[in-house]
Amino acid sequence: MGRGPRGTLLVLIGLDIIGTAMAAYMLEATGLLAAMAIALLGWLAHLTFDHAPGPSAGNTLVQRGAE
Numbered sequence: 001m002g003r004g005p006r007g008t009l010l011v012l013i014g015l016d017i018i019g020t021a022m023a024a025y026m027l028e029a030t031g032l033l034a035a036m037a038i039a040l041l042g043w044l045a046h047l048t049f050d051h052a053p054g055p056s057a058g059n060t061l062v063q064r065g066a067e
Contacts, residue, residue, distance in 0.1 A: 020032070
């Protein structure tokens with residue numbers, strides 16, 4: 001996925017978490033509010049760690065007989 005669609009998706013996910021948390025707060029749904037707090041922490045962790053695409057050991061393709 002390109003940078004534009006990925007960035008848009010990340011922003012929309014953040015807005016979804018905040019909007020759902022706000023609705024849970026107004027409805028006094030503490031379980032849902034706690035779930036949104038955990039989701040927000042996971043989203044922030046995803047933003048802070050580098051997920052640069054690159055080759056990994058599991059993604060290499062080796063043709064049989066080419067060894």
